[in-house]
Amino acid sequence: MGKRLYIMGAAQCGMQKPHCAALEEEYDFIIAADGGYETLLSQGITPDLVVGDFDSLGYLPQHPNVISSPAEKDDTDMLLAVKQGLERGYKTIVIEGGLGGRLDHTFANIQVLVYIAKNNASGYCIGQDMCVTAITDGTVSFRSGLSGGISVFSADSMAEGVTLTGLKYSADNIDLTNSYPIGVSNEFTGAPASISVRAGTLIVIWAGKMGDLTI
DSSP states (O other): OOSEEEEEOSSOOOOOHHHHHHHHHHOSEEEEETTHHHHHHHTTOOOSEEEEOOTTTOSOOOOSSEEEOOSSOSSOHHHHHHHHHHHTTOSEEEEESOSSSSHHHHHHHHHHHHHHHHTTOEEEEEETTEEEEEEESSEEEEOSSOOSEEEEEESSSOEEEEEEESBSSOEEEEEEOTTOOTTSSEEBOSSOEEEEEEESEEEEEESSOGGGBOO
């Protein structure tokens, strides 16, 4: 997977102590996006960089590496953090604290995953017992032994050549659009599974974790 970037967002995510203890070992760089700073500090983790307009946090962090932005801006705090990671060359970006809370913020963070995919990197939003990723002109694969739901949506007006294997509802070289949710509520069968798209970007949402993937 190469160098891995971790970003903590402002949404409540219920971080567990064992998970927190592993962050600094698993990831090469940690960024706090706005209110994610307090979440990390509450778990004894000091991020390498803090970015945002700090409207959620309510104060400017006393941290040696802070990038402060105006509240009235085009980029969300999460997108600012992602851009910092991409500029530093990170190709695997894991976001926590980006799901749940305000629906518009969750939707914006899923769009951020699309931005990551379209910039030749892999992004994952984790939390709420869910994992979300986006893939552009590529494939995502899952290990055997999985159960539960998985959904696939087109992020573009058309995603061409979509193939699903190892799932309850398979597909071979079909086209998906972003106006017809035919890919919702599929299921793992316990077999190794894969989702691929020849041209376009897919959003993949499943009830599980990153460890379900074979990367």
